[in-house]
Amino acid sequence: MVNFTCPACNKDCIPLKDKYAMGYWMTRRCAGCNSLIANHAILLGVLTFAYLWNLLFFIGLAQFNQSWHYFGYMLVIWFVLDLINIKYVPLMIIHRQ
Numbered sequence: 001m002v003n004f005t006c007p008a009c010n011k012d013c014i015p016l017k018d019k020y021a022m023g024y025w026m027t028r029r030c031a032g033c034n035s036l037i038a039n040h041a042i043l044l045g046v047l048t049f050a051y052l053w054n055l056l057f058f059i060g061l062a063q064f065n066q067s068w069h070y071f072g073y074m075l076v077i078w079f080v081l082d083l084i085n086i087k088y089v090p091l092m093i094i095h096r097q
């Protein structure tokens with residue numbers, strides 16, 4: 001099981017499902033030190049525009065070209081964006097305990 005490092009206590013106690021949830025603007029408490037943490041807000045904001053672009057661009061293509069296969073491209077790019085979100089967006093402390 002992959003764990004991520006808490007920015008407050010530097011222990012590897014953030015599970016993958018919590019890191020994934022924080023990629024969608026949620027907050028979680030560290031199991032080790034109970035600090036409130038989230039994904040870095042500015043980077044997450046940039047990434048949210050990428051998610052939105054992905055959604056609107058491929059829905060638009062599917063609409064104009066009358067073809068469903070663009071939704072396949074959308075899912076692939078969505079998966080890549082999720083990987084970037086999990087791997088490269090750092091965590092930040094909202095409230096240190």
Ligand SMILES: [Zn+2]
Nearest residue numbers: 006009030033
């Ligand atoms: Zn912690």
